[in-house]
Each structure stands twice: as C-alpha cells, then as structure tokens.
Amino acid sequence: MNEVGIIILAAGQGKRMKSSLPKVMHPLCGKPLFFHVLTTARRLKPGKVAIIIGHGAEAVKQAYPNGDVTWVVQEQQLGTGHAVLCAKNSFGEFAGDILILSGDVPLISEPTLNAIIDLHWKQKSSLTFLTASQKGPSGYGRVLRHSDGEIAAIVEERDATDAQRQIEEVNAGVYVVSAALLFSALEKVKNHNNQGEYYLPDIVAIALKQGERVATMKVDDACEMMGINTREELAQMEKTLQERINRKWMDDGVTLKDPSTTYIDDDVVIGNDTVIGPNTHLRGNTVIGKRCQIDGTAYLTDTQIGDEVHVKFSVVMTSSRVAAGAIVGPFAHLRPGSSLGANVHIGNFVETKEATLGENTKANHLAYLGDVTIGRDTNIGAGTIVCNYDGFHKYRTKIGDRVQVGSDSTLVAPISLGDDVYVATATTLRHDIPAGSLAFNERQERVRAGWTEQKREKMKGTQK
Ligand code: UD1
Numbered sequence: 001m002n003e004v005g006i007i008i009l010a011a012g013q014g015k016r017m018k019s020s021l022p023k024v025m026h027p028l029c030g031k032p033l034f035f036h037v038l039t040t041a042r043r044l045k046p047g048k049v050a051i052i053i054g055h056g057a058e059a060v061k062q063a064y065p066n067g068d069v070t071w072v073v074q075e076q077q078l079g080t081g082h083a084v085l086c087a088k089n090s091f092g093e094f095a096g097d098i099l100i101l102s103g104d105v106p107l108i109s110e111p112t113l114n115a116i117i118d119l120h121w122k123q124k125s126s127l128t129f130l131t132a133s134q135k136g137p138s139g140y141g142r143v144l145r146h147s148d149g150e151i152a153a154i155v156e157e158r159d160a161t162d163a164q165r166q167i168e169e170v171n172a173g174v175y176v177v178s179a180a181l182l183f184s185a186l187e188k189v190k191n192h193n194n195q196g197e198y199y200l201p202d203i204v205a206i207a208l209k210q211g212e213r214v215a216t217m218k219v220d221d222a223c224e225m226m227g228i229n230t231r232e233e234l235a236q237m238e239k240t241l242q243e244r245i246n247r248k249w250m251d252d253g254v255t256l257k258d259p260s261t262t263y264i265d266d267d268v269v270i271g272n273d274t275v276i277g278p279n280t281h282l283r284g285n286t287v288i289g290k291r292c293q294i295d296g297t298a299y300l301t302d303t304q305i306g307d308e309v310h311v312k313f314s315v316v317m318t319s320s321r322v323a324a325g326a327i328v329g330p331f332a333h334l335r336p337g338s339s340l341g342a343n344v345h346i347g348n349f350v351e352t353k354e355a356t357l358g359e360n361t362k363a364n365h366l367a368y369l370g371d372v373t374i375g376r377d378t379n380i381g382a383g384t385i386v387c388n389y390d391g392f393h394k395y396r397t398k399i400g401d402r403v404q405v406g407s408d409s410t411l412v413a414p415i416s417l418g419d420d421v422y423v424a425t426a427t428t429l430r431h432d433i434p435a436g437s438l439a440f441n442e443r444q445e446r447v448r449a450g451w452t453e454q455k456r457e458k459m460k461g462t463q464k
C-alpha cells in the first residue's frame, strides 16, 4: 500500500503508569508495547512508517535498531495533535493518505486497518476514524453527532459535559486522513482545553467546518482498541493477549494442561503434539519442537528445543539449545550458551553454562559444567565440578568421547581429557589427561576398628 503512510504516536510519558520507563517500552507478552503496533503496521506494507518519540526517545530507538522506520522527535509533549504535526517535514510532498496509530493500543488488527483504509477509499473521504461502543466508557474521547446522526466532533472526556460523558460511542484513536488535510488542519488546532494540549481529534471538527467528507468505522471487537494508560490496564491486556496466544497454540495442536498458568510470549513457536504443564513460561524467541513434554514450572527464555524433548519439573533455560530426544530436569539450570546434543540427559541439580554436550552424554546428578566442551557418550558422575574460575579469569575444559568421570571429581581448568579417559571417583585433576588413560589421586584408605565407641565414651556428658 504505497499510497499509505503510517504515523505511530509514541512520545508520551504515560504519566498514569508512574514509571521511569517510557510507556510504549513496557513489555506486553515479551515485547515492548509499541512493537505490537509496529508489527501490525508493517504488515500493511506502507510506503513509509514514522514513529513519534520524545519521552525516553533513545531507549525507544534502541529497542528497534532496524533502519526501516523514520524517527521523529517531539521535544515537548504538547499533545497528540502537536505530535503528528512534528512529522510534517518528514512527509514532505507525500500526497497519499496517512494512517495514524497509537503506540499504546497494541491489539489493533491488520484486518481492521485494511477495512478502514478500504472504507476511506470507497467513500472517497478525506478523514475516516475508528470508533467503538463501550458501556460506561472511561478515559476515551466521545463521538458527538448531530440529531441526524452526522458526525459533529470528538470531545475529550476531561472537556466533556456530564451529558456528553454518557455517550457510548468512543474514539478508538485510529485515523486515516489525506496528508494535505491532516497537516493543514493541524496548523489550526488550538490548545484551549482542560489539559492545555493540542488534540489530534480536533481535526475532525476542523475538517467538517471546511466541508470535507468525514466518515467513521465501528470496530467489531472492542478489545482491539483498548489503550493502555495504567498498570492495571497493562495487566488486563497481558491476560487478554495471553489468552489469545494460548488459544492459537491449542488450535495448532499443542496441549496446555492449564492455560490459565501458561505464559507464552508473542514470538514463541511450538510444534504440534507438544504437551505443556502448569506454570510454564516460554519467553522471547523460544522455539519448542514437536511431541515435546514440558512437565511444569519451567522458565525457558530465548531457547531452542528439538523434537521429543522432555523437560521435567522446575527447569530454567536461557539462551540455550537442546537437540531432539534430550531429557532435562527436574531442578536443572541451563544458563546462556548451553548446547545439548541429541538424547543428552541432564538430571537434578545440574547447572550448565557455555557448555556443549555431545550426543548421548549424561550428567544426571549434582554437577556444575561451565565453559566446557564434552564429547559424545560420556558420563559425568554425581558431584562433578568443573572449576572454571580462579578469581581472575575463566578457563575452558575439554572432555572427549566415551569418558567416565567418577563421582565427586573436580576438574581444574584449563584442562583437557582425551577420549576414553576414566577418572576415578573423588579425583582432583589439574593436568591434561591423554586418551585412554585412568586418572586418580593417590590416597590411602585407613580403617580404625572400634573408633566410634571410644569417641562417644570420651565425649560423654560434654554435649550441650
Ligand atoms: C487519545 C485520544 C482519545 C482517544 C484515545 C484512544 C487525544 C487528545 N485523545 O486519548 O480521543 O479516545 O486516545 O486510545 O488524542 N502522545 C505523543 N505526544 C504527546 C501526547 C501523546 O506522542 O504529546 C502519544 C502517546 O505516547 C500515546 C498516544 O499519543 O501513544 C495517545 O496519547 P494518550 O495521552 O494516551 O491519549 P489518550 O488520553 O489515551
């Protein structure tokens, strides 16, 4: 739609959020608020997208480093009308229509936007805006109509009379306006109102006065136009969007044992026949394969999981990869840079970080595996610690294929164990071990018969 340019309003502070973070940066299902609007806007393939930023401008810009939008800075937030006027220069000679969206109205959908643009074109209007019917609306501008139903103006709630506040048709904050009308009308907007701001909706009355054709379209699903102005609205929106996302995955063949405690971010992908238990959080760009089982109480962030992986109770994984058929948990922690090969087993109380484990390798109990590369078919015994840090630097450990590391061993990095090495239990290793060797520490085992009884006799009566 090359004839359409898009302006997204995102400069406001969001006073009602009481936050140091700009409102449009507050996350909703894993993405900043304005990303949701921007993603939908970009699907329309517009000729140009301009985002008005101001409060926390740098943070907003950094959140979206792609070069395909024009950033317009509104130095002082003097109102939505002033904000749009700031984009005038960046639209230069643009002669088409401009679609205006709010960064704080995240659920507005592509079909609704296509429909309003179509309607605008079909009716050859100069201005078309989206409205919604709400029982007992609060916070929204009200649509004023003449007795014959023709539009008269939009009045903000704060400026409305008691009678006007009873009106249930509200301004959804989405407008399609010809560029020429938009910028000329905005020049005429005054700030003589309760907030002393330049209101964008005032262009409706101005356009009508000029004899321009103004139309409205009613949105079917009122959820779409819900704006976020408070933390409570953010929480409600999170719930609404989460329910949508969960429904989508169930429709696509994923079982959610308890959808009300399953938290899936917007960009997550899940294969069919995967079963997800309660209190599971799938965040960021996490991808889950087919026929996986996630038992519950799992926090998986930016993690890729292959098919038929079993994630047992209480597992945290961040920026990690798990190949098909692996089993992880219960109570396991995969920190960033962990990469598990096919059929790897990671058991209870095992922590990995920057760790690559080859196919079929197992670390089933109580281990720390940091900065390590381990081959295939290797077994890491209970209580194995890779000592990667000497208080100054981190060092790597390399362990070959088919290695047996006995329980309670410590491997002091940097160190390399060749293929087929056997490490005896309770061994501390500080040097490289050649392939095929047995490594152990000399230790004499001693036994003192009757020692316990003697000790107890000696200590009698001294215990507090
Ligand atoms: C606005 C409309 C209201 C409509 C509602 C729909 C105005 C005056 N009112 O009210 O009629 O029912 O949206 O959601 O437009 N912003 C800037 N610069 C500014 C002020 C605001 O960029 O100087 C941005 C905000 O970041 C926000 C958007 O504009 O993304 C809307 O501003 P907000 O203050 O939330 O307007 P509402 O009170 O919701």
Ligand code: CA
Binding pocket: 102, 104, 227, 228, 229
């Ligand atoms: Ca708003």
